[in-house]
Amino acid sequence: MSSLFLRDDLAAVPHDVGDVVALHGDEAKHAVTVNRLRVGQHTSIGDGRGLVVHGPVVGASGSELTIAVTEVTEERMPGPSVWLVQALAKGDRDELAIQAATELGVAGVVPWSADRSVSRWAGAKVAKGVERWRSIVREAAKQSIRAWVPDVAELHSTRDLVRLAGSTRMLLLEPTASQALTDFSLDGEDAESDLVLVVGPEGGISVGELEALTRAGAVPVRLGSTILRTSTAGPAALAVLNARLGRW
Structure with missing residues (x-):
């Protein structure tokens, strides 16, 4: 199931291919308990400003979800706004x-x-x-x-x-x-x-x-x-x- 979750400080943490990116707090809880993401499923984490990392879930608990980054995309906002x-x-x-x-x-x-x-x-x-x-x-x-x-x-x-x-x-x-x-x-x-x-x-x-x-x-x-x-x-x-x- 395709999905996207947000981490506002994504650009400030290691997020290249091969890195592991984590979600915490309410976003992680929503991913695990509502979306029921499990290890092996693919998902995406973005910063809401065009940067998105994609990859499989490698850890899922009520307080944290982690993915292994296999792809990084950066989308520019099209002009005119x-x-x-x-x-x-x-x-x-x-x-x-x-x-x-x-x-x-x-x-x-x-x-x-x-x-x-x-x-x-x-x-x-x-x-x-x-x-x-x-x-x-x-x-x-x-x-x-x-x-x-x-x-x-x-x-x-x-x-x-x-x-x-x-x-x-x-x-x-x-x-x-x-x-x-x-x-x-x-x-x-x-x-x-x-x-x-x-x-x-x-x-x-x-x-x-x-x-x-x-x-x-x-x-x-x-x-x-x-x-x-x-x-x-x-x-x-x-x-x-x-x-x-x-x-x-």
């Missing part, structure tokens, strides 16, 4: 969006406190929410066997997004936009600039937010004639961009 700005949404819809976005190869996600967000992070909830999202993308990267774990930015306000729009190619997913995402040019002098997809909450991006962001340089684009939920709009747009960028 594609980020998802996901508005906070009620229930688990924002979490479903970032989980799917991770599986689809997003470089990072940005939690956004939009005008029409029903869910709100304030006080201690801000740090708790960011940490929750980091846990979700970490587990989704492992499940999809991604060499890169997406970054999770701090909570952004609309004012923060306006500043971000000035240094990136920002696309606002807006059903009423005149331009389709498939018609947006990915070429030109700024072809390597980061792409940032902005998805609003259940009620959509407000008129004031649309005006402020478009004045800052963001481009409204639509996906189709139907209205997608906030949990599916971002992943759908990422799938389109993956195809257009030649990643699929």
Whole structure:
């Protein structure tokens, strides 16, 4: 069974072919008790930043799992980077969006406190929410066997997004936009600039937010004639961009 586990300091320990790399703590416990890895089975250990070692398990206990390295791979993050700005949404819809976005190869996600967000992070909830999202993308990267774990930015306000729009190619997913995402040019002098997809909450991006962001340089684009939920709009747009960028 193919699987991936994470050790953040992998690059700092011996990890060449012939070395033995160990997992400890919760990662080892999950590998042994949940995934039921046993001696002789093959698995992979990565650092979440592109470095992955592969090999057979040579030791497995509740507190430690070790593999003998037979292959080392280093994967570069493809450019341009594609980020998802996901508005906070009620229930688990924002979490479903970032989980799917991770599986689809997003470089990072940005939690956004939009005008029409029903869910709100304030006080201690801000740090708790960011940490929750980091846990979700970490587990989704492992499940999809991604060499890169997406970054999770701090909570952004609309004012923060306006500043971000000035240094990136920002696309606002807006059903009423005149331009389709498939018609947006990915070429030109700024072809390597980061792409940032902005998805609003259940009620959509407000008129004031649309005006402020478009004045800052963001481009409204639509996906189709139907209205997608906030949990599916971002992943759908990422799938389109993956195809257009030649990643699929």
